[in-house]
Amino acid sequence: MDGKEISSDQVIAEMLEMGFEHANVVEALKAVGPSINSAVEFILTSARRSGLRASITSTNNSRSHMGNGMSLRKRDLTSTHSSSNVRQSSMLDHFQSTNKSTECKTDIVDGAPFNKLEVLPGSMSKHKEPFSDIDVDSNMHSGSYIVDSLQELDWEQKASKLLQKHFGFSSLKSFQKEALTAWVTHRDCIVLAATGSGKSLCFQIPALLTGKVVVVISPLISLMHDQCLKLARHGISACFLGSGQPDNTVEQKAMRGMYSIIYVCPETLLRLIKPLQKLAKSRGIALFAIDEVHCVSKWGHDFRPDYRRLSALRENFSTSKLEFLKFDIPLMALTATATNLVREDILKSLCMSKETKIVLTSFFRPNLRFFVKHSSTSRSSYGKDFQELIKIYGRKQKTDKKKNTFISEESQEVFNSSDASSISDTDSVSPYDLDDEQDDYVEGDLNVLHLKSTDGSIKGKELSVEYLENDIDVFQSVDDWDVACGEFCGQPPQKDWELSEIVDPPKKPEERLKLLKEPLEQGPTIIYVPTRKGTLSIAKYLCEFGVKAAAYNASLPKSHLRRVHKEFHENTLEVVVATVAFGMGIDKLNVRRIIHYGWPQSLEAYYQEAGRAGRDGKLADCILYAKLSRVPSLLPSRRSDEQLKQAYIMLSDCFRYGMNTSYCRAKTLVEYFGEDFCNQKCLICDVCVDGPPQMQNLKEEALTLLQAVAAHYGRSSDMDCLYDDIHFDTEERRLREKPSLKMVVRKIREQSQKFFTTDMLWWRGLARVMELKGYIREGDDKNHVQIKYLGPTELGLKFLNSSCEQALYVYPEADMLLAEKTRKPYSSFSDWGKGWADPEIRRQRLERMQHDRKPRMVKSPRKSRKRKANKVKPDLKTCRGRLAAKLSKHK
Numbered sequence: 001m002d003g004k005e006i007s008s009d010q011v012i013a014e015m016l017e018m019g020f021e022h023a024n025v026v027e028a029l030k031a032v033g034p035s036i037n038s039a040v041e042f043i044l045t046s047a048r049r050s051g052l053r054a055s056i057t058s059t060n061n062s063r064s065h066m067g068n069g070m071s072l073r074k075r076d077l078t079s080t081h082s083s084s085n086v087r088q089s090s091m092l093d094h095f096q097s098t099n100k101s102t103e104c105k106t107d108i109v110d111g112a113p114f115n116k117l118e119v120l121p122g123s124m125s126k127h128k129e130p131f132s133d134i135d136v137d138s139n140m141h142s143g144s145y146i147v148d149s150l151q152e153l154d155w156e157q158k159a160s161k162l163l164q165k166h167f168g169f170s171s172l173k174s175f176q177k178e179a180l181t182a183w184v185t186h187r188d189c190i191v192l193a194a195t196g197s198g199k200s201l202c203f204q205i206p207a208l209l210t211g212k213v214v215v216v217i218s219p220l221i222s223l224m225h226d227q228c229l230k231l232a233r234h235g236i237s238a239c240f241l242g243s244g245q246p247d248n249t250v251e252q253k254a255m256r257g258m259y260s261i262i263y264v265c266p267e268t269l270l271r272l273i274k275p276l277q278k279l280a281k282s283r284g285i286a287l288f289a290i291d292e293v294h295c296v297s298k299w300g301h302d303f304r305p306d307y308r309r310l311s312a313l314r315e316n317f318s319t320s321k322l323e324f325l326k327f328d329i330p331l332m333a334l335t336a337t338a339t340n341l342v343r344e345d346i347l348k349s350l351c352m353s354k355e356t357k358i359v360l361t362s363f364f365r366p367n368l369r370f371f372v373k374h375s376s377t378s379r380s381s382y383g384k385d386f387q388e389l390i391k392i393y394g395r396k397q398k399t400d401k402k403k404n405t406f407i408s409e410e411s412q413e414v415f416n417s418s419d420a421s422s423i424s425d426t427d428s429v430s431p432y433d434l435d436d437e438q439d440d441y442v443e444g445d446l447n448v449l450h451l452k453s454t455d456g457s458i459k460g461k462e463l464s465v466e467y468l469e470n471d472i473d474v475f476q477s478v479d480d481w482d483v484a485c486g487e488f489c490g491q492p493p494q495k496d497w498e499l500s501e502i503v504d505p506p507k508k509p510e511e512r513l514k515l516l517k518e519p520l521e522q523g524p525t526i527i528y529v530p531t532r533k534g535t536l537s538i539a540k541y542l543c544e545f546g547v548k549a550a551a552y553n554a555s556l557p558k559s560h561l562r563r564v565h566k567e568f569h570e571n572t573l574e575v576v577v578a579t580v581a582f583g584m585g586i587d588k589l590n591v592r593r594i595i596h597y598g599w600p601q602s603l604e605a606y607y608q609e610a611g612r613a614g615r616d617g618k619l620a621d622c623i624l625y626a627k628l629s630r631v632p633s634l635l636p637s638r639r640s641d642e643q644l645k646q647a648y649i650m651l652s653d654c655f656r657y658g659m660n661t662s663y664c665r666a667k668t669l670v671e672y673f674g675e676d677f678c679n680q681k682c683l684i685c686d687v688c689v690d691g692p693p694q695m696q697n698l699k700e701e702a703l704t705l706l707q708a709v710a711a712h713y714g715r716s717s718d719m720d721c722l723y724d725d726i727h728f729d730t731e732e733r734r735l736r737e738k739p740s741l742k743m744v745v746r747k748i749r750e751q752s753q754k755f756f757t758t759d760m761l762w763w764r765g766l767a768r769v770m771e772l773k774g775y776i777r778e779g780d781d782k783n784h785v786q787i788k789y790l791g792p793t794e795l796g797l798k799f800l801n802s803s804c805e806q807a808l809y810v811y812p813e814a815d816m817l818l819a820e821k822t823r824k825p826y827s828s829f830s831d832w833g834k835g836w837a838d839p840e841i842r843r844q845r846l847e848r849m850q851h852d853r854k855p856r857m858v859k860s861p862r863k864s865r866k867r868k869a870n871k872v873k874p875d876l877k878t879c880r881g882r883l884a885a886k887l888s889k890h891k
C-alpha cells in the first residue's frame with residue numbers, strides 16, 4: 001500500500017491523471033495490487049523489458065479512444081516512445097505534490113528545503129544517477145513526446161486540471177492558452193503581456209504537462225529565488241543555479257533532471273550548454289523560457305549584455321546540432337515592456353524562428369489610476385505630498401522615532417552620516433530651471449556631479465553610489481541570500497491563493513467610472529525614489545508619523561533587505577520606500593499605491609514599476625510626483641554612445657508623458673508600447689477626470705519664436721514676414737552658431753514689448769509643442785531631453801511665411817500652465833515693471849541675473865576648460881567661412 005488504504009479505483013484514477021494508459025494501469029494492478037508505487041514500478045520495468053513496443057501500441061490505442069487533440073499533430077510519430085519512461089518525471093511531480101507515499105511524507109518537511117531527493121520512490125532512483133548513466137532511448141526526444149502525449153490527453157483539459165490542482169485557478173487566460181498552443185506546436189513565441197498578467201504560468205505549465213524540464217533564464221537571483229519559493233508552495237520542484245547558489249550539489253542534481261523547473265542567469269546557462277544537451281537527451285527539455293526578455297535589447301530599459309549571448313540556445317538546441325531532436329527546442333520570450341523596436345531586436349538577437357508566434361495582450365490595466373503631480377520632490381514638499389499617506393497609515397500622534405522606525409540601525413547610521421543639507425529645499429519655479437548646461441552633465445538632486453567620459457560612457461569610479469541600482473545586480477552573490485539550500489521541493493500545494501481575492505478588473509466604461517467613487521481598499525504602498533538617500537529620508541519621515549515604513553536600497557544591510565521583503569509580503573509593512581532595487585517580479589496582489597517620487601528614467605521602467613499595483617484587479621493608484629519645472633537628468637550608468645543616445649530618447653519620452661495635459665495617461669502608455677488603444681480614454685486618470693486645459697491660440701507666440709530662430713540663421717531678411725523686428729547682431733551669430741532656447745527667449749523679451757514678462761518655462765513648453773508640430777528642430781547634434789538649440793524646419797519657415805490667417809490652437813503643457821500660475825504680476829506702472837520696458841535697463845538686469853546666478857552644481861575643471869575653450873573667439877576668417885557655408889546651405 002502507498003502509505004494508506006487506497007482502492008483500485010483511486011489508484012486507476014490517480015495514474016490516469018498522471019498520464020498512464022488505462023490498459024497498462026489495469027495490467028499493473030492485476031500484477032501488484034492497488035499500490036501506486038508498485039504499479040508505476042511494474043509499468044516502468046515492463047516497458048523497459050519489452051523494448052517499449054507495448055507502450056506505443058497502447059498510446060495509439062488510447063489516442064483513438066480519447067479522440068481529442070488530433071488537430072495539434074504536426075508530424076507523424078515514426079519513432080518509438082516510451083510513454084512510461086517519460087512519465088517518470090511526471091511521477092516525480094506527482095509524488096512531490098500529492099504526498100501520497102510514505103517515502104514522500106518523510107522527504108517533505110514543511111517549509112524546509114527539499115534536500116532528500118535520494119529517498120524518493122524506488123522507481124525514481126534510476127534517474128538520480130549521473131546523466132551519463134541514464135538509460136535513455138535514443139529515439140526519445142522532447143518534441144515528439146510533447147506531440148504524442150498532448151494529443152492523446154487533450155492538453156487544454158489536462159492543463160486546466162493542473163492549474164486547478166497546483167494554483168487553484170479555474171481556467172487559463174486566453175493569452176496563456178495562445179502561448180501554450182504555440183509551444184505545443186513547437187513554435188517559438190514572444191509573450192508580451194501586462195505586468196502581473198500571469199506570464200509565468202506560460203512556462204510553468206509545460207513542465208507539469210510533460211514531466212520534462214523547463215529552463216528559465218532570468219536576470220536576478222532575487223527574482224529566481226522568489227519564483228522557486230512560490231513554485232515549491234504550489235507543489236512544483238524547482239531550483240536556481242548560478243553564483244547565488246550556495247549548494248553546489250544542486251547543479252549536478254539539476255543536470256540529472258531532478259527538478260521540473262531550473263532557473264538560471266544567462267552566464268550560467270552558457271557555461272552549462274553541454275550538460276543541458278545531455279539533459280535534453282535524458283529527461284528532456286520542454287522549453288527554454290527567457291523571462292524579462294527586454295533585457296536582451298539595447299533599446300530596452302534594462303539592457304544586460306549577457307542576454308544577447310542567448311542566441312546560443314538556438315544554436316545548441318536545434319535539430320542540426322542534436323540528432324535526437326526532431327525539432328528545435330522551442331523558445332518562449334516573455335516581457336511586460338517592449339516597444340516595437342525592442343521586439344524586433346529580441347527576435348533577431350535570439351535567432352528566433354520566422355514562424356515565431358507573437359502573443360500580445362493589451363497593456364491596458366483598467367484598474368490603475370494614473371496621476372502626475374508637480375512637486376519639488378524635496379524635504380520641504382514631504383508634508384504636502386505624503387499628507388494623504390500619513391492620514392491613511394499614520395498613527396494618531398507623532399510617535400517615538402526609535403520605536404517605530406522600520407529602518408535598521410545600520411541604515412539609520414547611513415542616514416545620519418549623510419549630508420542632509422545637500423537635499424534641496426526649494427519648491428519654487430526658478431527662472432534657472434532651464435539650465436543651459438544641464439544636459440551636458442549627468443547630475444542628480446544631491447549636487448553630486450559626474451562627468452561623462454569622452455566616449456559618452458561613465459567611468460566606473462566616477463559613478464555615484466547614490467544611483468547605482470541599475471549597475472548592481474542586487475542579489476547576485478552567495479552572501480546575499482540566506483538560502484540554506486537552493487533547491488525547492490514541490491510541497492503539497494497550499495491554498496494560499498484563497499487569502500487574496502482576485503477580481504476581474506473593470507472593462508466597461510460604466511464600470512470604470514464607478515471606480516472613481518470608490519475609496520482605495522487597504523493595502524501597502526511602494527514609493528520609488530531615484531536616490532538611496534531619498535529612500536532613507538522619506539522612510540524616516542513617514543516613520544515619525546507612525547507609518548510602518550522601511551527604506552530599501554542596495555547599500556543597506558542584506559539582513560535588513562530580507563526583513564523588508566518578508567514584512568512586505570506578510571503585510572506587516574505599510575510603505576516601502578525603495579530605489580529600483582526593489583525590483584522586477586515583485587508579485588504582491590494587494591499593492592494599492594505606487595508612488596514615483598522623482599522622474600523615472602523611461603516609460604518602460606515606469607510602467608513596469610507602476611504595474612506592481614493592483615494585481616488583484618481592484619482599484620490602485622500610480623502617482624508620479626515630479627518637478628515639472630525641471631528637465632530630468634539621466635542617472636549615471638555605464639553606457640556606450642549608442643545606449644546613451646537611446647537613454648536620452650527614453651528619458652525624453654518620459655518627460656513628455658509628465659508634460660502632457662490633454663491625452664489620457666493610460667492611452668499614452670499603452671500606445672507607447674505599440675498598442676492601438678481601442679478605448680478613447682481610461683476615464684479615471686487625472687487628465688480624463690480633470691479634462692484638458694483650455695486650448696489657446698498661440699500663433700503670435702509661435703511666429704515670434706520662429707522669427708527669432710530664423711533671424712539667427714539669417715533667414716528673416718529674405719522672407720516676407722510679419723515679425724521682422726527681432727534680429728541677432730552678426731557678432732552674436734558668429735560667436736555662437738546655434739541659438740539656444742535661452743538666447744532666443746532673451747532676444748524675444750528684449751525686443752518685443754509684449755513678451756518681456758513671459759517666463760522661460762512657458763517658452764520651453766511652446767518650443768516643445770512646436771518641435772512636435774515639426775516647426776522647429778533640435779539644432780544640436782548632442783543628446784537632449786528637451787529641445788535646447790533651436791533650428792528652423794522647412795515646415796516652420798513655410799508657416800512663418802504664410803499669410804494664412806489660420807489660428808494655431810494648442811493645449812498648453814504642464815510647464816506652460818505652471819509658468820502661468822507662478823507668473824509674477826508685474827504691473828506696467830511699477831518702477832520695476834517700467835524698468836523692463838527700457839531696453840538698457842532690461843539688458844543690465846538680465847546681465848545681473850546671469851551674474852547672481854548661483855552655480856547649481858560642482859563643475860569639473862575639465863568641463864569648465866572645455867567650455868572656456870568653446871568661448872575662445874574664432875578668428876574672423878573662420879567666422880566668415882562658416883557663415884558663408886551656412887548661408888549657401890540654406891539657399
Ligand SMILES: Nc1ncnc2c1ncn2[C@@H]1O[C@H](COP(=O)(O)OP(=O)(O)OP(=O)(O)O)[C@@H](O)[C@H]1O
Nearest residue numbers: 169171172173195196197198199200201336585587
Ligand atoms: N489563469 C490565471 N487565473 C488567475 N490568476 C492568475 C492566472 N495566471 C496567473 N495568475 C496570477 O497572476 C499573478 C501574476 O502572475 P505573474 O507573476 O506570472 O505575472 P507576470 O505577468 O509574470 O508579471 P511581471 O510582469 O511583473 O513579471 C500571480 O499572482 C498569479 O498567480
Ligand SMILES: [Mg+2]
Nearest residue numbers: 199200291585
Ligand atoms: Mg514575470
